[in-house]
Amino acid sequence: xxxxxxxxxxxxxxxxxxxxxxxxxxxxxxxxxxxxxxxxxxxxxxxxxxxxxxxxxxxxxxxxxxxxxxxxxxxxxxxxxxxxxxxxxxxxxxxxxxxxxxxxxxxxxxxxxxxxxxxxxxxxxxxxxxxxxxxxxxxxxxxxxxxxxxxxxxxxxxxxxxxxxxxxxxxxxxxxxxxxxxxxxxxxxxxxxxxxxxxxxxxxxxxxxxxxxxxxxxxxxxxxxxxxxxxxxxxxxxxxxxxxxxxxxxxxxxxxxxxxxxxxxxxxxxxxxxxxxxxxxxxxxxxxxxxxxxxxxxxxxxxxxxxxxxxxxxxxxxxxxxxxxxxxxxxxxxx
Amino acid sequence: xxxxxxxxxxxxxxxxxxxxxxxxxxxxxxxxxxxxxxxxxxxxxxxxxxxxxxxxxxxxxxxxxxxxxxxxxxxxxxxxxxxxxxxxxxxxxxxxxxxxxxxxxxxxxxxxxxxxxxxxxxxxxxxxxxxxxxxxxxxxxxxxxxxxxxxxxxxxxxxxxxxxxxxxxxxxxxxxxxxxxxxxxxxxxxxxxxxxxxxxxxxxxxxxxxxxxxxxxxxxxxxxxxxxxxxxxxxxxxxxxxxxxxxxxxxxxxxxxxxxxxxxxxxxxxxxxxxxxxxxxxxxxxxxxxxxxxxxxxxxxxxxxxxxxxxxxxxxxxxxxxxxxxxxxxxxxxxxxxxxxxxxxxxxxxxxxxxxxxxxxxxxxxxxxxxxxxxxxxxxxxxxxxxxxxxxxxxxxxxxxxxxxxxxxxxxxxxxxxxxxxxxxxxxxxxxxxxxxxxxxxxxxxxxxxxxxxxxxxxxxxxxxxxxxxxxxxxxxxxxxxxxxxxxxxxxxxxxxxxxxxx
Numbered sequence: 001x002x003x004x005x006x007x008x009x010x011x012x013x014x015x016x017x018x019x020x021x022x023x024x025x026x027x028x029x030x031x032x033x034x035x036x037x038x039x040x041x042x043x044x045x046x047x048x049x050x051x052x053x054x055x056x057x058x059x060x061x062x063x064x065x066x067x068x069x070x071x072x073x074x075x076x077x078x079x080x081x082x083x084x085x086x087x088x089x090x091x092x093x094x095x096x097x098x099x100x101x102x103x104x105x106x107x108x109x110x111x112x113x114x115x116x117x118x119x120x121x122x123x124x125x126x127x128x129x130x131x132x133x134x135x136x137x138x139x140x141x142x143x144x145x146x147x148x149x150x151x152x153x154x155x156x157x158x159x160x161x162x163x164x165x166x167x168x169x170x171x172x173x174x175x176x177x178x179x180x181x182x183x184x185x186x187x188x189x190x191x192x193x194x195x196x197x198x199x200x201x202x203x204x205x206x207x208x209x210x211x212x213x214x215x216x217x218x219x220x221x222x223x224x225x226x227x228x229x230x231x232x233x234x235x236x237x238x239x240x241x242x243x244x245x246x247x248x249x250x251x252x253x254x255x256x257x258x259x260x261x262x263x264x265x266x267x268x269x270x271x272x273x274x275x276x277x278x279x280x281x282x283x284x285x286x287x288x289x290x291x292x293x294x295x296x297x298x299x300x301x302x303x304x305x306x307x308x309x310x311x312x313x314x315x316x317x318x319x320x321x322x323x324x325x326x327x328x329x330x331x332x333x334x335x
Numbered sequence: 336x337x338x339x340x341x342x343x344x345x346x347x348x349x350x351x352x353x354x355x356x357x358x359x360x361x362x363x364x365x366x367x368x369x370x371x372x373x374x375x376x377x378x379x380x381x382x383x384x385x386x387x388x389x390x391x392x393x394x395x396x397x398x399x400x401x402x403x404x405x406x407x408x409x410x411x412x413x414x415x416x417x418x419x420x421x422x423x424x425x426x427x428x429x430x431x432x433x434x435x436x437x438x439x440x441x442x443x444x445x446x447x448x449x450x451x452x453x454x455x456x457x458x459x460x461x462x463x464x465x466x467x468x469x470x471x472x473x474x475x476x477x478x479x480x481x482x483x484x485x486x487x488x489x490x491x492x493x494x495x496x497x498x499x500x501x502x503x504x505x506x507x508x509x510x511x512x513x514x515x516x517x518x519x520x521x522x523x524x525x526x527x528x529x530x531x532x533x534x535x536x537x538x539x540x541x542x543x544x545x546x547x548x549x550x551x552x553x554x555x556x557x558x559x560x561x562x563x564x565x566x567x568x569x570x571x572x573x574x575x576x577x578x579x580x581x582x583x584x585x586x587x588x589x590x591x592x593x594x595x596x597x598x599x600x601x602x603x604x605x606x607x608x609x610x611x612x613x614x615x616x617x618x619x620x621x622x623x624x625x626x627x628x629x630x631x632x633x634x635x636x637x638x639x640x641x642x643x644x645x646x647x648x649x650x651x652x653x654x655x656x657x658x659x660x661x662x663x664x665x666x667x668x669x670x671x672x673x674x675x676x677x678x679x680x681x682x683x684x685x686x687x688x689x690x691x692x693x694x695x696x697x698x699x700x701x702x703x704x705x706x707x708x709x710x711x712x713x714x715x716x717x718x719x720x721x722x723x724x725x726x727x728x729x730x731x732x733x734x735x736x737x738x739x740x741x742x743x744x745x746x747x748x749x750x751x752x753x754x755x756x757x758x759x760x761x762x763x764x765x766x767x768x769x770x771x772x773x774x775x776x777x778x779x780x781x782x783x784x785x786x787x788x789x790x791x792x793x794x795x796x797x798x799x800x801x802x803x804x805x806x807x808x809x810x811x812x813x814x815x816x817x818x819x820x821x822x823x824x825x826x827x828x829x830x831x832x833x834x835x836x837x838x
Contacts, residue, residue, distance in 0.1 A: 009507070046382040055386060060617030071386070074746055077536030078520075081747075084533060111524070112536065160794050164523025190480075190793040191523040193786070196668075200605045200661050206479035207794070219682035237684040301678040330522075 043082020130260035162207035345694030366406020374740025378665025432637030440569025457833020460650025472658035492619030510778020547757030594643025602648025616644030
C-alpha cells in the first residue's frame with residue numbers, strides 16, 4: 001500500500017514537471033528543438049552525389065542534434081518537384097535539403113518557369129564544388145585547347161561538341177566561343193540529357209570534345225585527355241589541366257565562367273527569418289558535424305567534400321552563379 | 336584472358352567469408368518479391384536496399400545487391416505469365432506468350448521455362464563477363480548515336496506487327512506510343528506536351544503507364560470469367576510440370592543462346608538495357624522461327640527468348656560498369672553508388688587492381704544463378720497458387736498492388752494517376768481491336784530512337800552523307816534489309832506453295 005502511494009506521488013511529480021515544461025514560455029521551449037527526428041530531403045534519385053552525401057552525413061548530424069536523421073529522395077523535373085515539395089513544408093526546421101543548389105535552382109527558374117525565386121532559398125554551407133571540364137577521348141587527335149579553338153575558328157563545324165542542354169557547362173561553352181569570336185550557330189553541338197551519357201560519349205569518341213562536370217571524369221581519367229578546366233584554381237585530381245583564367249590571359253580576354261555544381265545544405269529563407277532560434281541551432285549543428293574529425297574521415301573516404309564555408313560565403317557564391325546564369329539566360333535558351 | 340591466380344584468390348575470398356554467403360538468399364528473395372510487384376522495377380528494388388548495405392563490408396554489400404538484381408530479373412516474369420502484367424519493364428515480351436500459356440492451363444510450364452531461361456541467361460552472361468570483360472566493354476563503347484538509331488529502328492520494324500491482326504491498327508498504336516514517349520523535355524532541352532504539369536517534365540512515367548495499359552487490357556478481358564485457368568484439373572500446381580518447362584529450355588538451345596547474346600550486348604550498351612533487350616530477342620526469335628505465326632498464342636519459345644535476354648542483360652551491364660566505370664542503367668548506377676559508399680571507385684583502375692574481388696563477384700553470381708533455380712522454383716510454386724483464387728477476389732488485389740507499386744516508384748500521386756489514365760486508354764484500345772502491346776513498344780523504343788536520331792542529326796550537322804562514316808550502323812541497316820527481304824521472300828514462297836496445294 002505504502003509503496004503504491006509512493007509510486008503514485010512520483011508519477012505525479014513527473015507529470016507536474018512535464019506540465020511545467022509544456023507551460024514554459026516560448027523562448028525556453030524553442031531550445032528543446034529538435035524534439036523529433038529531422039529529415040534530409042534530396043531532390044535527386046538514390047545513389048547520386050547528393051544522396052550519398054546526405055546518407056554519409058546523417059549519423060554525424062544526428063549526433064549533434066540529439067535526434068535521428070533520416071534521408072528521403074524526391075527526384076524529378078531537374079529538381080523542380082523536390083523544390084516545390086520543400087516549399088510546401090511547414091517552417092519548423094525539421095526538414096533540410098541536400099542540394100546541388102547551383103546551378104539547379106537558377107536553371108529551374110530560368111528555363112522551366114519554376115514558381116519560386118532564387119532568393120527563396122538560403123544556403124547553410126556548400127562544401128562541394130564541381131567545375132566544367134573540357135575533354136576529349138585519348139583516341140582523338142585534338143591535343144590541346146588551343147588546337148581545338150584553332151580548328152573551330154577556321155571552321156565552326158570542324159569538331160562535334162558534347163554538352164548537356166540547360167547546364168553550367170553550356171554557359172561556359174557559349175562564353176568561351178563568344179570570347180574567341182566563333183559563330184555558335186554554325187557549330188555542331190550534340191546534346192545529352194545527363195552528365196553520365198555526355199561523359200560516355202566523350203570517352204567513347206562519339207563526339208570530338210565534351211564539356212561536363214570534372215568530378216565524374218575522375219574514375220575514367222585514363223581514357224580522356226583533359227583540355228581546359230573552367231575554374232580559377234587547380235582542381236583536385238586534374239592539377240595539370242590548363243585553367244580558363246590562364247587561357248583567357250594568353251588570348252587576351254576577360255575570363256568569365258560559371259561554377260559547376262555547388263552542393264550542400266539548403267533551407268528556406270522564410271524559415272531563417274521566422275525561426276531564428278531554431279535556425280541558429282541547426283546551423284551550429286551542421287557546422288560542428290562538418291568539422292567533426294570522424295565525419296571528415298568518413299566523408300573523405302567516400303570522396304565527399306567537407307569544407308566549412310559558412311552561410312555568408314555559400315549564399316554569395318550561389319547568388320553569383322544565379323546572376324551570371326540570368327545574364328546569359330538567352331544563351332541557354334538558344335541551344 | 337582469365338587471370339588464374341586472381342580467380343584462385345577469389346575462390347578463397349568467397350570460401351573463407353561466411354558474410355559473402357548469408358546475404359545471397361535474402362537478396363534473391365527480396366528481388367523476387369519486389370520484382371513480382373507490378374510497377375516496382377529492378378533498380379527500385381536495389382535502391383530500396385542500398386542504404387542497408389552501408390553497414391556491410393564491401394564484398395557482402397555488392398553480393399547482396401547483385402542477388403537482388405538477379406532475383407528481381409526473374410521476379411518480374413511471374414505476374415507477366417500469370418496475369419499478363421509485367422512486374423518490371425524487362426518482362427514485357429514475357430507476357431506475349433507466357434500469359435496465353437497460363438490461360439491454356441500451362442502456367443507451370445511457362446513459369447518453369449521462364450525460370451530456367453533466366454538462370455541459364457544469368458550464368459551465360461556472367462561467363463561472357465568472366466572471359467571477355469574488357470573486349471565487350473570496348474565494343475559497346477563504340478555504339479554511338481548512329482548505331483543506336485539502327486538498333487532501335489530494327490526493333491521497331493520487327494515489333495511493328497506485334498499481336499495485331501490489322502497492320503494499320505498496329506501502326507496507329509505504335510505511333511501513339513511513340514508520341515506519348517516524346518512528352519517532357521527532349522535531349523536538346525525543349526519542353527513538349529507537359530501542359531504545365533510539373534510531373535510531366537521528365538515525360539510520362541513509363542512504368543505506371545505500361546502497367547496501366549497492359550493490366551487494363553488483360554483484366555477487362557477477364558470479365559465473366561471465374562478463374563484464370565478455366566479447366567479445374569489444370570489449376571493444379573505441379574513441380575513435375577514446372578520442371579518440364581525447364582526442360583523446354585534445354586530443347587531450344589538456339590533460342591536460349593540468341594537471347595543470351597542479344598541480352599548481354601544490349602545490356603552492356605549504356606543507356607539501353609533489359610527493357611529493350613527482351614523485346615529485341617523476342618522479335619528476332621519470332622522472325623526466324625519456322626512456327627513464327629504461333630507466337631503470341633502461347634509458344635514457349637517466346638517466353639524463353641524474352642527471359643534469356645532480360646536476365647543476361649545483367650552480366651552485360653556489369654561488364655560496362657566494371658570495365659569502364661560507367662552505369663549503363665539504373666541498376667548499375669545503384670551498384671556504383673554502393674561502390675562509392677565503400678570508398679571504392681569503379682572503373683578501369685578498380686578492375687586492374689582488384690581482379691580477385693571482380694572474380695569473386697562473378698563467381699558469386701554463378702552461385703546465385705544456381706541458387707535461383709531452387710529458390711525460384713519454390714517461389715513459383717507459391718505464386719502459382721493465384722490461379723486457384725477466384726478472379727473476383729484476385730483482380731481487385733492485383734489492382735491495389737499495382738496502384739501501390741505505381742505510387743512507390745513515383746513517390747507521388749502522379750504514379751497512380753498515370754496508371755488510371757492509361758488503364759482507361761488500354762481498355763478502350765483493346766475494346767476496338769488495337770494492339771496495346773504496340774503502344775508499350777512505341778513508348779519504350781520511341782524515346783530511344785528519337786533521342787539518338789536527334790544526336791545523329793546534331794553530329795552530322797544536317798549532312799546526310801555523315802552516315803557513311805559509321806560503317807557499323809550501315810552494316811546493321813544492311814542486315815536488317817537483307818533479313819526482311821528473306822522473310823518476305825519466304826512468306827511469298829510459302830503462300831505460293833499453299834496456293835498450289837489448294838489449286
